[in-house]
Amino acid sequence: MLLIKCPYCGERDQSEFTNGGEAHVTRPKNPELETDRGWAEYVFIRSNPKGIYYERWVHSHGCKKWFNAVRNTSTDEILLSYKIGETPPPIKKFQNRLKSPSGEPDVGSGNFAVKKP
Amino acid sequence: MTDNKIYFKFDGKKYGGNKGDTIASALLRNNVKLVGRSFKYHRPRGIYTCGIEEPNALVQIINEHNEPNVRATVKKIYEGMVVKSQNRWPSLKRDFGSVNNLLSPIFSAGFYYKTFMGPKGFWKNLYEPLIRRTAGLGKPPREFKSKSTHLHHNVDILIVGGGLSGLLAAKKLAGTNKDVLLIERENELGGILKNSNKVKSINDQEALEWLEKTERLLKNSANIKILKNTTVTTYNYSNHLTAIEDRLVGIEPDNKKPELILHKIRTENTILANGHIERFLSFRNNDLPGVMLAASFEKYVQRYGVVPDNNPVIFTNNSSTFSLLKLLIDRNCMPKAYVDVRDVKKIERETLDLLEAHNIPFYPKSEVEGCDGNNEIKKISLRTKKNKIIKIKASMLCVSGGINPDIHLFTQSKGLVKWDEKILTFKPEKSFQKTITLGSVSGNFIFKKIIDEVSQKLNFIDGANDLDLKIEVNGSEEFNIKEIWETKNNKKSLWSKSFIDLQNDVTTKDLTQAIKEGFDRIEHLKRFTTNSMGTDQGKISSINALGIVSKLLKKSVSEVGTTTYRPPYNPVSFSAIAGRSTYEFYDPERKTPIHPWHLKHNAVFEDVGQWKRPWYYKKFENETMNEAVQRESKQVRESAGILDGSTLGKIEIKGKDALEFVNMMYTNSFTKMSPMSAKYALMLGEDGMVKDDGIVCKINDNHFITTTTSGGAANVLSHMEEFAQTEWPNLNVYLNSITEQFATFNISGPKSRIILSRVFNNIDFSNHKFPYMTFNTFDYLNYKVRILRASFTGEKGYEIYVPPKYALTLWERIFYYSRDVDLVPYGTETMHLLRAEKGYIIVGQETDGTVTPLDLNLNWMIGKKKKDFIGKRSLTRSDIIKGDRKQLVGLIPLDKSYGIEEGQHVIEDKNIPSQIDKPIKMLGHVTSSYFSPTLNHSIAMALIKGGNRKIGSQIYVSTSNMNVIPVEVVKPNFLDPENKRLLS
């Protein structure tokens, strides 16, 4: 179970939170001006990377506040959490432990338990 | 009891054991060797180990719980315990299922996937009943109410394992400012110090004396908490671990006391000092009762004072069996033979000296070829140096195939392991979390090095104590092993088998066959053969399987890799996980203030979310649901009915920007709406699909109250919160759930106005003063009620909101004033019927998350002039405006009395072929269907492709008895389309 830091309450068990998908997907200011494609990008398309990315959480069994976090989806490390409206550092500022070309970290992904000879 | 014995029964026979005995040690004390039958072949099985790794000795405890698959090597006996062997019929000694052994060619690798494929019908009629009868382990437990509890810990350091390394770690931390939790699986600390005589002395004290002093020191350290009888089962992310404490060790289950405690531990650092597990070897009939792991044999002698056999044969490929040899000789139990795979030059001086001094038959560079005997070992067959076979009469064989660090928890923590060519096993290489491994789990099998290891790895901790210790061991300091996984065997008959997984009856031949069939990846091979998939997870054998597979594939073990170690570490009772969250505590029941009245009036309840809602009321004992619903709905249309709508979700929206917010959340426009009026409103997802419906009441531009469906209240509130907080944090708007602040009654029917005028005689309910879709708050007695003119049913109707405290009295008052008006209480089923007659949708019945307002012909609810609302843009997406989407229509069967079944397919063709070989074109499905007593015919609603264009045509609906019936497509509004009743 992850330990997640709510920017309002502090570190709490994952079971108190609900994941809200990718963060910083802004709703278009003028939806009627969007093409079908553009609108679908906002509604349906998410980046879902293997590695570090911004995502939303809500402290649903706590203060009920939404906030954003930076998580490495490959290792489930949560690197930062911050309030809605705050600007996070760019992805490249975070230490990326991913080294191999396939994106597999050398430890922690759970895909390979044995060190390669 | 004068003899201090604890008496228990095994398969009906009474035995005596000592206090602290496990079922296994007590049975061995009574010389019982046969304890179970194997999973597939029903072969006789005995006690193989002395702990959690046991693959064979699984038994059922007959008590309040009837617990199956209990490891006899773990469970302690209590007075009067009743134990039964499993998977045998009619008896353990004469088991009918053992015929499976002779059918074994059928049960080879992959038999689950091959054998039961056909012919058609065989599965249901033959295979499944047969498997249910003969396969498997124990019988399911009885239903019982869990009294287990959960406990949380937040500590600085968790030490898993109270053996030598764990104790040294704890000693290093005693008296520091670190909060330490030490968890020990057994009922006593000590581990290897208790289980063997490997450690001769510590600081010139006997090992057990040192243990006693150390335990006293730890107990007196305020910063150390010790949990015994507790097994860590799971190692999660963020150093979160769970452990199960058994509170019924050696005690009969008691109704009042918790049996298990699930400890949830969050720690800064985890020290894994959870030791090692000895592995077995494969040889012919390596499953026969009498074969036991060498270290387990030693543990029975040392810890339990039971010598399972006075003159066993010892078979080893490594140096660790020295201590067993010495222990037996010290007790004057001379082994029948000492068989070592290694060359005499590689064998330790200490061992050779001991063997020579006591004249013990010694076979270096030899191996056990196999064992023979009926229900237990009678003869052991050796292959000696020059390929000569020698038979030895003996009844027990102690085997050691090497030692595996118990890396299960370490790999669960996502740490990386590495194959060590010197000790021939996997050991931890790199931690992922703040995890430290100490002692044998880290691959350190040399006792003298443990002190250094502990000091070195724990010195980073502030204030850690110095360990000034000296350990003396029996035998050699070094660990030496020779690679062997299976011995060469002379196959004699079908009965001869060399096992690689004892619990799942997987043989080494199965591994070969699986590879031959192309399953050469270890994860595939595991699933195909079921190797290491038993409840023991192959603890004594999974590494052996990798060894064998690597030889077959001519690869290194590292290349073969391991399968993933998954939690839990060992079987966990569901009752521990459930804890107190069972029955009424699992999912709370929500009841409205009118609930007692419903009970008194024979309501039959329906669960809507957590709510208990009246489904229908039984007017007399034998009234069926159908009769009740027909009666209730007819009466609503003819006079009046009342529905307890208190379960409807209610959300209050306040703030300067409330109007703007509500305009965004719902499809309708609320800007021009006058204060104290209401609107039926739709809520969409951003994808344009209907999410919820309800009534929005506008008090003024800064204050709205909306209702939601009973099941959707929480979701709707969090949907609103999400947008308020994340998209428009600039809007001044506050949301509050007020569902429980008001009880709600819906009164509808032609007589509803008369009733209300009598109850609230100071209010003018005339159409002119109190028009449709308006509301107001009134003083009534000593409280306030809010009354809304609205309708769920298409009849003239009112909704009354009343504080819950006064609700029941008001409800009864309404009935009092309706004595001569025939007011009927009705439930949700009648509400559905009444709504269906009017073509009113029910979210979740007519919609399923793929239905837009356009599909429902609710275009009139969309505020066309609104620039934006959630989901608006999606309604003009090319796929959404396509004419052949499924649209809501009404259906009337040509035979008007025929009841259409909900959920049935709507099809165009009249004929369904008896043999269906190509898909039948499907138009859609029936969403709601009722017999309307008011219209006196059947009605239904359906979502069908291009439905709007099909109005007036004839199509077909399938039936559950493989028939079709013709129906006419109509507009989904069967009754009073001009809304005369509604507005009267």
Ligand SMILES: [Zn+2]
């Ligand atoms: Zn919070």
